[in-house]
Amino acid sequence: MILKAEKLAGMLIQKATDLAQDCQKVFVAVSGGADSSLIAAILCKAFGPMKVVGMYRDIKSNPKHLEDVKLLQSVLRFKLINIDANPLYDEFLKQTKEQFELLGLAWAEEGSPEAEERGFKNAYASLKSRLTTPMAGFIAKAISNGGGRIFGTGNGEEDGMLRYFDKYGDGAVDNNVLDGLTKAEVKQLARYFGVPERIITKIPSADLHANGDAHNDEEELTKWAHKLGYNINLSYGAPDGSEEGNIAWAWKQDIKFNVIKGVNFDNQKFYVPAEQLKTAPYNYTKKQTQLILFLRQVEKITRHKVEQPCGLKREILIKAGVVNE
Numbered sequence: 001m002i003l004k005a006e007k008l009a010g011m012l013i014q015k016a017t018d019l020a021q022d023c024q025k026v027f028v029a030v031s032g033g034a035d036s037s038l039i040a041a042i043l044c045k046a047f048g049p050m051k052v053v054g055m056y057r058d059i060k061s062n063p064k065h066l067e068d069v070k071l072l073q074s075v076l077r078f079k080l081i082n083i084d085a086n087p088l089y090d091e092f093l094k095q096t097k098e099q100f101e102l103l104g105l106a107w108a109e110e111g112s113p114e115a116e117e118r119g120f121k122n123a124y125a126s127l128k129s130r131l132t133t134p135m136a137g138f139i140a141k142a143i144s145n146g147g148g149r150i151f152g153t154g155n156g157e158e159d160g161m162l163r164y165f166d167k168y169g170d171g172a173v174d175n176n177v178l179d180g181l182t183k184a185e186v187k188q189l190a191r192y193f194g195v196p197e198r199i200i201t202k203i204p205s206a207d208l209h210a211n212g213d214a215h216n217d218e219e220e221l222t223k224w225a226h227k228l229g230y231n232i233n234l235s236y237g238a239p240d241g242s243e244e245g246n247i248a249w250a251w252k253q254d255i256k257f258n259v260i261k262g263v264n265f266d267n268q269k270f271y272v273p274a275e276q277l278k279t280a281p282y283n284y285t286k287k288q289t290q291l292i293l294f295l296r297q298v299e300k301i302t303r304h305k306v307e308q309p310c311g312l313k314r315e316i317l318i319k320a321g322v323v324n325e
Contacts, residue, residue, distance in 0.1 A: 001241040002185050005192045009045075012177050012189075016046040019175045020149045027140035028151045029132060029170075030054040030072065030080075031207075032065030034187050034200050034239075035178060036153035037072050041193035042177065043151065044076045052078035053143050057135060059085045059128045060110075060210035068199050075196060081139060085131055092127070110210060125208035125215075129169025136172075152176030155186045157236065161251045161260070161295065162221065163302035170206075171305060182248040183236040201239055221247075230294040232287060250291050257282065260295045271296060 002008060020026045026043050030036045043052045056069045066082070073080045093110075100107045108114035115121045140148030152173030158164040160179050165171040178186060187200045209215035221234035237245030254260040259277065262269040277284045277292060284292065304310070317323045 001244075002188050002192075005189060008189065009042075009192060012042050013046045015177045016042050016151070019177070020047070020151075023144045023147060023149055025051045025053055025143040026149055026151065027053050027055070027136065027143060028153065029136050030056050030069050031153070032056070032068035032072070032199065033153075033202070033204060034183075034190050034195065035155055037068075037195045037199050038186055038190040038193060039151050039153050039178065040072060040076055040078055041190065041195055044078055045193070049077040050079070052076075053081060053139060054078050055081045055083060055136060055139055057083040057085045057132050059089045059131060061207050062205075062213065065207060068196070068202070071196050072199060075194060083135060085135070089127070089131060121209065124210070125206070126166055126169065128208045129166040129206075133169055133172045149174045152178070154178065155181050155183050157183050157245075157247045157251055158217075161247065161254070162298060163305045164217070164221070165305070167305045182245070182251070184239060184241045184245065184248065187239040188241055204236065224298075225294050228294060228297055230290045232290050232294060246288075246291055249288075250295055253282075253292070254295075259292050261299055262296075 016026075026047055028036060028039050028043060030040055040052065040054055054069070054073065056066055058066060069080065069082075097107055106118060108118045108120040110120070110124045115124065136150050140150050142148075150173045152159070152171075152175060154165055154170065154173075154176055155178050159171070159176060181189070183204065190200050191197070203213050203216045204218065205213050205216040206220075207213075207215060218234055218236060222232070225232050225234060232246070234247055235245040237243050237248060250260065257272070259272050259282065262271045264270075272282070274289060274293060276282070277289045314323070318325050
């Protein structure tokens with residue numbers, strides 16, 4: 001829960017100013033959600049609305065998100081670029097489908113049962129997220145004399161704990177000033193900054209499956225947990241902070257005790273054994289223990305998103321005698 005909203009707001013505004021002090025204008029991709037709306041509000045306070053450029057891109061998106069972005073823009077007065085990327089998306093898929101068929105590769109139409117079975121559902125979602133990246137990169141540089149910054153819009157639970165982002169899509173940013181805040185704290189601060197209430201209270205959704213709110217964050221994360229064998233439901237908690245979500249609780253436990261990411265000893269990870277999690281100083285319930293173990297697994301699965309790409313280092317090749325020193 002936020003203890004001092006005015007002080008926190010000032011810290012975020014100052015950090016945003018420091019991160020883009022050499023920029024003529026600053027960029028943020030606005031989705032109509034609370035996180036990107038808060039970033040837009042922070043940037044407008046830091047640089048003034050006339051120096052802030054927001055971009056909304058539509059790819060099979062729920063129309064209500066654009067309406068929310070327009071409402072936000074009417075309140076904050078930043079410059080808004082609205083991109084209809086559906087023709088680009090459709091043409092890419094049309095040509096790719098033709099090539100798949102020529103090569104005898106299996107294809108599955110978006111939204112079909114086959115798409116779920118063959119992994120195409122994730123492929124379609126990733127394409128939508130990653131198509132935003134070149135647009136964001138172009139606009140950020142074009143508005144700021146070839147420089148520019150892309151301000152990230154992920155809160156600490158999603159980006160720091162769950163790594164619930166596409167590495168080369170919504171994760172392709174230059175900074176993230178929200179990385180120390182929970183989802184509920186983002187919503188509380190958004191209210192402090194005057195973000196419209198209907199944006200603050202809407203269901204968090206990446207909207208990448210072309211089915212509107214049926215693709216929402218908490219449900220997708222819960223399905224992920226169930227798929228991995230954990231009988232738990234994931235929650236961000238109440239928007240006003242009156243009820244803490246279990247993701248935020250787990251994140252705070254990891255900050256205190258390293259129970260999820262573990263501790264490095266000589267490049268090896270040490271994890272508190274599952275049985276010890278039920279004893280002091282943790283005293284976790286069965287559900288809490290399951291949550292910790294699930295998030296440990298998620299941390300391992302998503303670690304590649306924040307590490308350097310794997311490969312064969314020069315030192316290894318030298319030692320193998322296949323290249324010279």
